[in-house]
Amino acid sequence: MTREAHAPSSPFGVIFDMDGVLVDSAEFHLQSWQALGAEQGRPISREEFLHTFGRQNRDIVPAFFGPVSPQRLTQLADRKEEIYRDLIRRHPPIVEGAVRLVRDLRRAGALLAVGSSGPRQNIELILQGMDVTDLPIAIVSADDVSRGKPDPQVFQIACQRLRLPPQRCVVIEDAPSGVAAAKAAGCRRVAITMHHSREALVAADLIVDRLADITVDQLRALTTERGADF
Numbered sequence: 001m002t003r004e005a006h007a008p009s010s011p012f013g014v015i016f017d018m019d020g021v022l023v024d025s026a027e028f029h030l031q032s033w034q035a036l037g038a039e040q041g042r043p044i045s046r047e048e049f050l051h052t053f054g055r056q057n058r059d060i061v062p063a064f065f066g067p068v069s070p071q072r073l074t075q076l077a078d079r080k081e082e083i084y085r086d087l088i089r090r091h092p093p094i095v096e097g098a099v100r101l102v103r104d105l106r107r108a109g110a111l112l113a114v115g116s117s118g119p120r121q122n123i124e125l126i127l128q129g130m131d132v133t134d135l136p137i138a139i140v141s142a143d144d145v146s147r148g149k150p151d152p153q154v155f156q157i158a159c160q161r162l163r164l165p166p167q168r169c170v171v172i173e174d175a176p177s178g179v180a181a182a183k184a185a186g187c188r189r190v191a192i193t194m195h196h197s198r199e200a201l202v203a204a205d206l207i208v209d210r211l212a213d214i215t216v217d218q219l220r221a222l223t224t225e226r227g228a229d230f
Contacts, residue, residue, distance in 0.1 A: 012223040013162040013169035014105055015155060015187065018116035019054070020174030020194045021211060023126050024093045025084075026053060032084035033064070036076065040065065053195075054175045056117050056148040057081070081119055092129030095194075097212025099130050106135050108216045113138035113158040115171070117148055138162055150177040152185035159185065170219045172211070179203045188222040190214060 019025045030049045037044035044064055052060045057077035062068060065076060105112060112135065114123050120141040127133050138161040145153045159166050166186030173179050174192045182189045183203050191204035198207050205222055208214055 011109060011111055011164060011168065012220055013111040013113065013159065013164045014219055015113045015115045015158045015162075015169055015171045015182075016102075017171070017173045017175070017178050018114055018118055018123055018126060021172050021192060022095055022098045022114070022130070023088075024095055024194065025088065026195060028084055028087045028093065029053065031087060032080050033060075035083050036080045037064065039079075040076070054117060054149070054177060056142050057119075058142075059148060081122060085122065085125055088129075089125065092126055094126070094130055095211050097210065097214075099132060101211060101214060101216075102130065102132050102135065102137075104216050105219070108220070110216070110219070111138075111162045111164060112136070113140060113162055115140045115154040115158040117142050117154070119143060149175070150180035150184065152181045152183075155182050155185035155187055159187070168223050170222050172214070173204070176200050176203070188225075190219070190222070 016022055030046060033044050033049055042065060052063055057080065058073060061073050061076050102112065114137060116123055118141060120139060120143050123139050123141055127137060138158060140154050140158045140161065144157055147153045155171055159169050162169065170188040170190060171182035172190045172192065173182060174194045174196065176196060179189050179191050179201055180203060189204040190206045190208065191201035192211055193201065193207065193209050201207050206218065
């Protein structure tokens with residue numbers, strides 16, 4: 001039996017961001033915003049999209065369409081996410097190594113969560129696409145929070161749902177705002193350079209180029225180290 005097959009004596013948690021970590025979804029989000037913009041007669045450029053990617057829809061909709069009523073905001077955001085799910089439903093863009101890491105972590109006794117700015121339906125669709133719905137994975141979505149990253153709320157709630165202190169949890173992120181949110185929550189941080197440079201992710205404890213490069217032992221070790229920010 002390998003070392004990673006043994007459950008640790010003390011539980012640790014791993015909290016995954018979704019977009020840019022479990023799924024390479026940027027192009028599909030761009031396409032869905034542009035499709036919504038076409039429906040509304042408001043073209044949306046790639047540059048505008050990149051400026052808002054990773055933020056919550058409650059912030060993005062006014063940036064693209066101007067001030068709207070709460071009801072209109074919900075309508076536009078729901079329509080955008082409906083388009084997005086239709087785009088990825090048949091072939092979710094699961095990142096290489098995502099399924100293996102999630103299952104290896106669970107076999108090693110890790111507690112798992114997803115903490116994302118996306119709606120719960122998106123997260124559930126991705127977990128179904130990964131074929132990991134048989135595993136206990138806590139979900140914290142945009143539906144559960146009132147403040148978006150870099151506010152730490154999403155990861156604070158994830159730690160609470162895992163029933164672990166933040167220092168026993170590692171957050172895997174791909175964006176500077178997400179890394180900042182994880183640090184503010186008191187969690188350890190692993191950053192993936194899918195959409196940002198290493199220089200932009202320096203607040204992480206570990207930076208890798210691919211999710212497939214991460215091992216269970218690395219994540220476990222991070223939760224046993226005592227960092228200066230704890």
